[in-house]
Amino acid sequence: MDCMFCKIIQNKIPAKRVYEDDSILAFEDVSPQAPVHILIIPKKHIPTSLEIEESDNELIGRMVQVANRIATDREVAGRGFRIVMNCNREAGQTVFHLHLHLLAGRAMHWPPG
Ligand code: 5GP
Ligand code: ZN
Numbered sequence: 001m002d003c004m005f006c007k008i009i010q011n012k013i014p015a016k017r018v019y020e021d022d023s024i025l026a027f028e029d030v031s032p033q034a035p036v037h038i039l040i041i042p043k044k045h046i047p048t049s050l051e052i053e054e055s056d057n058e059l060i061g062r063m064v065q066v067a068n069r070i071a072t073d074r075e076v077a078g079r080g081f082r083i084v085m086n087c088n089r090e091a092g093q094t095v096f097h098l099h100l101h102l103l104a105g106r107a108m109h110w111p112p113g
Contacts, residue, residue, distance in 0.1 A: 005041050005097035023059055024066055026102075035105025036074050036081070040066050046098040049087045067102045076104035084112075 007013040009025055018038055019026035029037040040063050046052060052060060064083065071077040081104035086093040 001045065003045060003097050004095055005039075005099065006045055009041070009043050018070060019066055024063055026066055026070060029101070033101075034103040034108075036071075036076055036102065038067075038070055038102040040070075040100040040102060042098055047096045048093065049085055049098065052098070063100055067100055070102055071104060074104065080104070080108070082108050 004013065008015045008027060015027035017025065017027045023043050024040065025043060026038050026040045029039050042059050042063065044059070046056065067083050068077070071081045081102060084101040084103065085099070
Protein backbone atom coordinates (compact mmCIF):
# COMPACT_ATOMS: atom_id res chain seq x y z
CA MET A 1 0.00 0.00 0.00
CA ASP A 2 1.38 3.39 -0.97
CA CYS A 3 0.85 5.10 2.38
CA MET A 4 3.47 7.49 3.78
CA PHE A 5 2.57 6.81 7.40
CA CYS A 6 2.52 3.00 6.94
CA LYS A 7 6.07 3.40 5.55
CA ILE A 8 7.07 5.37 8.66
CA ILE A 9 5.61 2.60 10.86
CA GLN A 10 7.64 0.04 8.86
CA ASN A 11 10.80 2.17 9.15
CA LYS A 12 10.96 2.58 5.37
CA ILE A 13 10.85 6.37 5.81
CA PRO A 14 12.73 7.95 8.73
CA ALA A 15 10.92 9.95 11.39
CA LYS A 16 11.75 11.40 14.80
CA ARG A 17 9.83 8.96 16.98
CA VAL A 18 8.66 10.20 20.34
CA TYR A 19 6.43 7.32 21.49
CA GLU A 20 5.71 3.78 20.32
CA ASP A 21 3.80 0.76 21.55
CA ASP A 22 2.11 -2.24 19.92
CA SER A 23 -0.70 -0.24 18.34
CA ILE A 24 0.33 3.44 18.32
CA LEU A 25 3.25 5.52 17.01
CA ALA A 26 3.96 9.21 17.66
CA PHE A 27 6.55 11.23 15.76
CA GLU A 28 7.52 14.84 15.06
CA ASP A 29 5.70 16.48 12.14
CA VAL A 30 8.18 17.15 9.30
CA SER A 31 6.73 20.64 8.81
CA PRO A 32 5.94 21.90 12.33
CA GLN A 33 3.20 24.54 12.67
CA ALA A 34 3.95 25.20 16.36
CA PRO A 35 6.92 24.69 18.72
CA VAL A 36 5.39 21.31 19.61
CA HIS A 37 3.85 19.52 16.61
CA ILE A 38 3.61 15.77 16.97
CA LEU A 39 1.52 13.28 15.02
CA ILE A 40 -0.09 10.35 16.83
CA ILE A 41 -1.14 7.52 14.54
CA PRO A 42 -2.58 4.03 14.88
CA LYS A 43 -0.39 1.28 13.46
CA LYS A 44 -3.58 -0.04 11.85
CA HIS A 45 -4.21 1.69 8.50
CA ILE A 46 -7.46 3.64 8.88
CA PRO A 47 -7.82 6.21 6.05
CA THR A 48 -10.03 8.83 7.75
CA SER A 49 -12.16 9.25 10.86
CA LEU A 50 -15.10 8.02 8.77
CA GLU A 51 -13.62 4.52 8.76
CA ILE A 52 -13.29 4.29 12.57
CA GLU A 53 -15.24 1.21 13.69
CA GLU A 54 -16.68 0.39 17.09
CA SER A 55 -13.86 -2.10 17.61
CA ASP A 56 -11.40 0.84 17.24
CA ASN A 57 -12.90 2.85 20.10
CA GLU A 58 -10.30 1.76 22.65
CA LEU A 59 -7.50 2.49 20.18
CA ILE A 60 -8.79 6.02 19.53
CA GLY A 61 -9.11 6.67 23.25
CA ARG A 62 -5.54 5.50 23.77
CA MET A 63 -4.34 7.86 21.01
CA VAL A 64 -5.81 10.76 22.96
CA GLN A 65 -4.15 9.50 26.15
CA VAL A 66 -0.80 9.34 24.31
CA ALA A 67 -1.31 12.96 23.20
CA ASN A 68 -2.07 13.93 26.82
CA ARG A 69 1.04 12.15 28.07
CA ILE A 70 3.31 13.81 25.48
CA ALA A 71 1.80 17.23 26.29
CA THR A 72 2.50 16.59 29.97
CA ASP A 73 6.06 15.39 29.27
CA ARG A 74 6.74 18.50 27.14
CA GLU A 75 5.38 20.68 29.95
CA VAL A 76 2.71 22.34 27.81
CA ALA A 77 -0.32 20.61 29.33
CA GLY A 78 -1.00 23.36 31.86
CA ARG A 79 -0.59 26.19 29.33
CA GLY A 80 -2.78 24.48 26.80
CA PHE A 81 -2.55 22.44 23.66
CA ARG A 82 -4.68 21.49 20.71
CA ILE A 83 -5.54 18.05 19.36
CA VAL A 84 -6.68 18.13 15.72
CA MET A 85 -8.00 15.39 13.46
CA ASN A 86 -8.63 16.59 9.90
CA CYS A 87 -11.10 14.57 7.85
CA ASN A 88 -11.00 14.77 4.05
CA ARG A 89 -9.73 17.50 1.78
CA GLU A 90 -11.71 20.59 2.71
CA ALA A 91 -10.62 20.14 6.33
CA GLY A 92 -7.00 19.98 5.16
CA GLN A 93 -6.32 16.24 5.34
CA THR A 94 -3.39 15.44 3.05
CA VAL A 95 -2.25 12.06 4.40
CA PHE A 96 -4.98 9.43 4.34
CA HIS A 97 -3.84 7.45 7.37
CA LEU A 98 -5.65 8.54 10.52
CA HIS A 99 -3.64 10.89 12.73
CA LEU A 100 -4.00 13.28 15.62
CA HIS A 101 -1.99 16.49 15.50
CA LEU A 102 -0.73 17.58 18.91
CA LEU A 103 -0.01 21.32 18.65
CA ALA A 104 1.35 23.43 21.49
CA GLY A 105 3.88 26.01 22.61
CA ARG A 106 2.17 29.12 21.22
CA ALA A 107 -1.21 30.81 21.51
CA MET A 108 -3.74 29.18 19.17
CA HIS A 109 -6.38 31.07 17.25
CA TRP A 110 -10.09 30.37 17.20
CA PRO A 111 -11.90 29.93 14.89
CA PRO A 112 -9.18 27.91 13.14
CA GLY A 113 -8.15 28.98 9.67
P1 5GP B 1 -2.99 16.42 7.47
O1 5GP B 1 -2.83 17.65 6.62
O2 5GP B 1 -3.28 15.18 6.65
O3 5GP B 1 -3.96 16.58 8.62
O4 5GP B 1 -1.58 16.22 8.17
C1 5GP B 1 -0.53 15.54 7.59
C2 5GP B 1 0.70 15.99 8.30
O5 5GP B 1 1.73 15.07 8.02
C3 5GP B 1 1.22 17.36 7.87
O6 5GP B 1 1.29 18.22 9.00
C4 5GP B 1 2.59 17.08 7.27
O7 5GP B 1 3.54 18.08 7.58
C5 5GP B 1 2.95 15.74 7.88
N1 5GP B 1 3.77 14.89 7.05
C6 5GP B 1 3.56 14.58 5.73
N2 5GP B 1 4.50 13.73 5.29
C7 5GP B 1 5.33 13.50 6.36
C8 5GP B 1 6.50 12.70 6.51
O8 5GP B 1 6.98 12.02 5.59
N3 5GP B 1 7.09 12.71 7.73
C9 5GP B 1 6.58 13.43 8.79
N4 5GP B 1 7.26 13.37 9.94
N5 5GP B 1 5.48 14.19 8.66
C10 5GP B 1 4.86 14.22 7.47
ZN1 ZN C 1 -1.28 3.82 6.23
